[in-house]
Amino acid sequence: MPFDVYLNVAVAGVLTGLVYGLMALGLSVIFGVVRVVNFAHGEMMSIAMYIAVVLFSNLHLDPLVMLVPIAAIMFAFGYALQAGLINPFITRPEHSQFLLVVAVAIIIVNTLLIVFGPDARTVQTSYAYDSFQLGRLIVDASKLYAGVAAILVAVALFAFFRFSLLGKAIRACADNYTGALVVGLDVRHLYALTFALGAACVGAAGTMMTLIIDVTPIVGPTYTLLAFVIVITGGLGSMPGALVGGVLIGLTEAFGGLLFTPSAKSMFAFGILVLVLLFRPQGILGKRLT
Amino acid sequence: MTCTQSYPNRRRVLAGAAATAAALAAPAIVRAQGGPLKVGVILPRSGFEAGIGQDCQRGVEIAPAILKSLGLPELAIMNGDTESSVDTAREHAEKLISDGAQLLIGAFDSGQTTAVAQVAEQKGIPLVINVGSAPEITEQGYKFVVRNFPTVPMLLNDELAEQMDVFGIAGVAPKTAVFMHVNDLFGTGMSKGIHGLMAKYNVPYTILDEISYDPAARDLSVEVTKAKAANAEILLVVGRLSDAMLLTREMVKQRWTPQAILSMGPGWYENQYTKTLGKLADGPISLVPWYDPNKKLTTTLLAEFAKAFPDLNMNTNHVYTFEALLIAADAYKRAGSTDPKALADALHATNITDNVSIGPGIKFDAKGQNAGLKCGAVQNRDGKQVTVAPKEAANAKLEWPIKPYQDRA
Numbered sequence: 218m219p220f221d222v223y224l225n226v227a228v229a230g231v232l233t234g235l236v237y238g239l240m241a242l243g244l245s246v247i248f249g250v251v252r253v254v255n256f257a258h259g260e261m262m263s264i265a266m267y268i269a270v271v272l273f274s275n276l277h278l279d280p281l282v283m284l285v286p287i288a289a290i291m292f293a294f295g296y297a298l299q300a301g302l303i304n305p306f307i308t309r310p311e312h313s314q315f316l317l318v319v320a321v322a323i324i325i326v327n328t329l330l331i332v333f334g335p336d337a338r339t340v341q342t343s344y345a346y347d348s349f350q351l352g353r354l355i356v357d358a359s360k361l362y363a364g365v366a367a368i369l370v371a372v373a374l375f376a377f378f379r380f381s382l383l384g385k386a387i388r389a390c391a392d393n394y395t396g397a398l399v400v401g402l403d404v405r406h407l408y409a410l411t412f413a414l415g416a417a418c419v420g421a422a423g424t425m426m427t428l429i430i431d432v433t434p435i436v437g438p439t440y441t442l443l444a445f446v447i448v449i450t451g452g453l454g455s456m457p458g459a460l461v462g463g464v465l466i467g468l469t470e471a472f473g474g475l476l477f478t479p480s481a482k483s484m485f486a487f488g489i490l491v492l493v494l495l496f497r498p499q500g501i502l503g504k505r506l507t
Numbered sequence: 508m509t510c511t512q513s514y515p516n517r518r519r520v521l522a523g524a525a526a527t528a529a530a531l532a533a534p535a536i537v538r539a540q541g542g543p544l545k546v547g548v549i550l551p552r553s554g555f556e557a558g559i560g561q562d563c564q565r566g567v568e569i570a571p572a573i574l575k576s577l578g579l580p581e582l583a584i585m586n587g588d589t590e591s592s593v594d595t596a597r598e599h600a601e602k603l604i605s606d607g608a609q610l611l612i613g614a615f616d617s618g619q620t621t622a623v624a625q626v627a628e629q630k631g632i633p634l635v636i637n638v639g640s641a642p643e644i645t646e647q648g649y650k651f652v653v654r655n656f657p658t659v660p661m662l663l664n665d666e667l668a669e670q671m672d673v674f675g676i677a678g679v680a681p682k683t684a685v686f687m688h689v690n691d692l693f694g695t696g697m698s699k700g701i702h703g704l705m706a707k708y709n710v711p712y713t714i715l716d717e718i719s720y721d722p723a724a725r726d727l728s729v730e731v732t733k734a735k736a737a738n739a740e741i742l743l744v745v746g747r748l749s750d751a752m753l754l755t756r757e758m759v760k761q762r763w764t765p766q767a768i769l770s771m772g773p774g775w776y777e778n779q780y781t782k783t784l785g786k787l788a789d790g791p792i793s794l795v796p797w798y799d800p801n802k803k804l805t806t807t808l809l810a811e812f813a814k815a816f817p818d819l820n821m822n823t824n825h826v827y828t829f830e831a832l833l834i835a836a837d838a839y840k841r842a843g844s845t846d847p848k849a850l851a852d853a854l855h856a857t858n859i860t861d862n863v864s865i866g867p868g869i870k871f872d873a874k875g876q877n878a879g880l881k882c883g884a885v886q887n888r889d890g891k892q893v894t895v896a897p898k899e900a901a902n903a904k905l906e907w908p909i910k911p912y913q914d915r916a
Contacts, residue, residue, distance in 0.1 A: 222736045225761075229728045335557035337749060339783060346787070348760045357728065357760050430725045431749065435554060439725070474729035479720040480690040482729070 218475075221353035226471045228356055232364035234467020236425050238460035239367040240440060241447035242374065243418030249454030250391040250411040253303055253314050257322035259440030261416055264325060265291050265423030266432040267333060273340045273427075280340055280424045281362055287424045288370075288417040295416025300409040307408065322437065329434035337431035345428070363425035370421045371460055374414070378456070387411050391454075446486055450493050452503025461501055465489065543581035544839040544850075546832070547608030549599055549623055550615055554591025555723045558748045558779045559824060563615055563637060566828030569811045573829070576807070579836035589619045600626040608632065609845045612831045615824070617641035617692040624652045633838075633851045637831035638824065641692050645876040651847065653854045653875040655830050655864075657796055657882070659696040665882040666771045666794040667701075667708040672896040673769070673792060673884050677907035680711035681740040681766060687730060687754070688745035689722040697745045697771060715739050722747050731757035741765050745772040751780055759787055759912045766908040769794060778819045781890045789887050790909030792895070797883035798826045799865045799900045808863050820891050826863050833859065834869060865900050 244258045255261075268287050272278040280287075298321070306314045347358035378384040390397040390407045397404050430436070443466070448454075451462025466486045473485030493500060548567055551560035567584060574582070587603045589596035596619035600611060604626070611627050611634040614620045620639030627634035628649045636644065636654035640662055645654050657665065674680060686701070688694040698717065705714075716737040720730050731754060734742065742765045744754065751774030758764065768791040774780060776795065781788040798805050798821065808829060812821045834857055839845070842853035855875065860868040865881040872878050884896035886906060893903030 218736055222732055225732050226729055229732070233726060233728075330553065335553035336561070336779075337558065341783075346756065346759045348762065350762070355761055431752070433555070433557070436725075439723075471729050474720075475733055479718055479724075479727075479730045479733070482721070482724075 222475070224354055226475045227468065228354065229360065230468040230471030231464055232357070232360040232467075233429070233471070234464035235364040235367040235460065236422055236429065236463070237443060237447055237467055238463020239370055240419055240422035240426070241444040241451070241463055242371060242456060242459040243415035243422070244444045245448045245451070245454055245456055245459040246374070246418065247412055247415035248448070249456070250387055251299070251303075251307070251408045253307070253318070255415070256315065256318040256441060257325060258419060258444050259442070260322040260325035260437035261291065261294070262419045262423035262426065262440055263329060263432060263434065263437040264294070265420040266427050266436070267329060267338070269424045269427045270338045270340055270432055273342075279342055280427050281366065284366060284421055284424050288420040291420025292413045292417040296409045296413035298416070299412030300405070303412065304405050304408060322441070326434050326437055333434060335433060337433045339431045340427045342428065359428035363428050366425050367422070370418065374418065375456060383410070446490050449500060450490055452500025455500065455502045455504070458500050458502035465501070543583040544835065544845055545585060545607050545609045546582045546835055547585045547587055547600070547603030547611045549587035549589060549596065549603060549611060549613035551591040551619065552586070552588040554589075555749055556591040556616060556747065559615055559773060559777065560589070560591075562777060562822070562824040563828040565812075565816060565819070566825035567832065569808070569815050569825070570829050570832040573807055573811055574833065574836045579833070580839050582832060582836055587613070589614055589616070591616070591619075593618045593622045597622040597626055601630075604630050604632050609847070610635065610835050610850060612637055612828070612835060614639060617644070617696070620644060621692075624649060627651050631847050633847060633854055635831045635834050635854065637828045641696060645874045649875060651851045653834070653857070653871045655834055655869055655877045655880070656827055657880045658876065659693070659700055661878070661880065662771065662796070662882065663697060663700040663704055667704050667710060669794045669882050669884045669896055670710065670769060671708055673905060674711065676896060676905045679766075679907065682712055683715050683737075683739040684712040684741045684743050685734045685737040685739040686714045686717045686743045687734055688717075688719055689747060689750060690719040691722050693772065694719065694722070694745045712741065714743070720750065722750055724750060724753065727753040728757050728761075730754075731761050731763065735761055735763040739765065741767045741769060744768060744770050744775070746770070746774045747772070748774045748777050748779060751775045752783060755784055755787055762913055764909065764911040764913070767792060768909065771795070773823065776822050776885055776887065776892050777824070778822070781820065781887060785890070786915045787912060789889065790906070792884055792886045793892075794882055794884050795823050796827065796880055797823055797865055797885055797894060797900070798863045800894055800902045801900060802863060804861050805863045822892065830863060830869065833862070865897070
């Protein structure tokens with residue numbers, strides 16, 4: 218097979234992986250701080266996708282332009298969800314938390330089914346079918362925009378956690394819950410903010426995903442599973458790990474499909490997961506638990 | 508003390524016997540005269556096949572007026588949703604029967620149809636398969652199952668014959684092809700069969716690469732990169748609606764237009780495909796069971812369809828779902844009863860010549876299969892489908908090769 222085929226597949230795999238990584242980043246942020254495993258993650262992404270589709274079909278607002286407003290809407294949704302529903306469950310057994318978020322996921326899927334019906338919906342931007350040709354390399358324009366946006370959002374999030382006071386306070390909550398309470402931090406408010414940030418991340422990822430895939434009410438569970446594969450591979454709770462995991466899974470799926478059989482693309486992604494669990498259970502960039 | 512006692516006399520005995528006979532016969536009489544036939548129509552109305560399931564439903568919606576005009580009895584439709592899942596198909600078939608369905612129709616997807624057929628046979632409720640081509644379904648010796656849709660071997664034979672017709676009309680003999688197909692029961696069945704039949708039909712091309720993929724795939728960029736790298740003249744494809752749209756988008760983005768796209772399955776002729784992709788939808792040729800535009804009932808069905816759905820084109824899903832209802836109503840009329848055995852016997856004795864699909868009509872063999880069905884070659888042109896082969900059903904000339912995607916405004 219010519220070299221340019223490998224190059225094209227590698228670039229497509231990296232770009233898709235970056236968007237996957239941004240989606241999984243939200244999950245990693247939420248787990249890293251709140252310690253709640255968000256099983257409604259993909260479903261939250263599908264809400265953002267539907268918002269993007271509705272805004273585009275009714276007001277012709279480009280998803281890339283609506284990235285920040287949709288992330289803000291999802292931020293508010295995430296805050297309300299954590300403050301109103303999940304915070305009371307923080308001190309309860311993990312199985313209670315698990316059932317709660319699974320219930321939220323089921324409610325989201327069925328609400329979307331009732332409101333939008335089962336048909337696939339899509340965003341047909343003016344650049345939906347564009348591609349850039351550099352010699353024999355062809356880059357999908359939508360994927361490129363989505364990949365660049367994913368990097369920008371991830372950098373902004375890293376900067377927020379690293380340099381802002383609020384970000385440092387959230388990290389303090391994640392490092393030492395009791396210590397954070399002792400120094401007077403409003404932990405429940407910070408938890409809600411963290412969940413909101415995770416939701417905003419997945420909102421941004423969902424908005425960009427509308428450029429790449431069609432949305433249906435049942436798209437969520439697939440992406441919830443994918444997000445888990447990515448964060449476990451990259452390291453649960455590690456923000457850079459989520460992006461690295463996303464790119465690794467994107468590349469694995471792409472090359473698994475090219476070199477073996479496309480039918481088994483997902484199998485290779487799960488194969489990577491198994492290898493990571495066997496030889497580096499904390500994930501590629503995760504911290505070893507003591 | 509006086510004692511009064513009534514003794515049986517001849518009149519009382521006769522009256523009692525008549526009343527008992529009437530009471531015993533009542534269920535049969537009620538069955539024979541009992542209003543509309545309750546038909547459970549089970550389709551993938553949600554899930555990844557939702558678009559096609561809902562398309563089939565349109566065939567259900569236009570049927571009542573036509574069946575009435577043909578003097579056929581009324582049908583009471585009960586809807587079931589397989590959610591594009593085999594397990595759910597089985598559950599909903601059982602539920603429809605327990606809710607009183609006297610005949611089932613469904614279920615578009617071969618895997619789901621297989622599950623529904625098992626339930627129908629177990630419960631002794633007749634099933635008319637509208638769409639579903641896995642040959643095994645009618646090879647089980649089922650007594651209550653009939654199918655008015657070609658099996659995979661029938662499809663393959665006919666589609667290869669139609670391919671040769673198309674090559675003949677175009678005056679070409681492509682040397683190379685790349686074959687892409689979904690990896691479900693239908694796709695793998697077609698894949699197994701095509702290699703064995705190529706020699707029989709003297710197909711001029713060699714398959715350079717065969718690429719199977721998940722029908723629920725969210726991204727087919729790698730698959731298209733691989734197909735493009737094969738550098739074949741034509742693309743053969745067996746897929747569904749969602750992957751047909753994904754494949755087309757990727758072909759446009761990756762700037763690859765083969766000489767022809769020959770689809771041997773659903774997806775490429777469907778309304779959502781043509782509506783979503785606009786000019787990019789033009790060109791693919793679908794070798795599929797289709798309607799004969801020259802038949803009398805087709806004209807009626809097309810008119811009724813245009814009235815109900817002015818923005819849509821009539822296609823296989825509507826035609827075969829409508830014909831399934833036609834078969835059910837015809838059998839009910841002849842059976843004169845909702846008794847499952849009588850209905851099944853009437854179904855097996857079906858002989859409808861005034862129908863819509865290409866072929867001599869609707870008649871089932873001992874296995875419950877309509878073996879007379881024929882495929883057509885239909886090409887997307889300006890957002891509509893025209894029939895280019897076989898000659899007796901053609902209503903337009905073939906366009907070959909297709910216009911490159913990059914040259915379309």
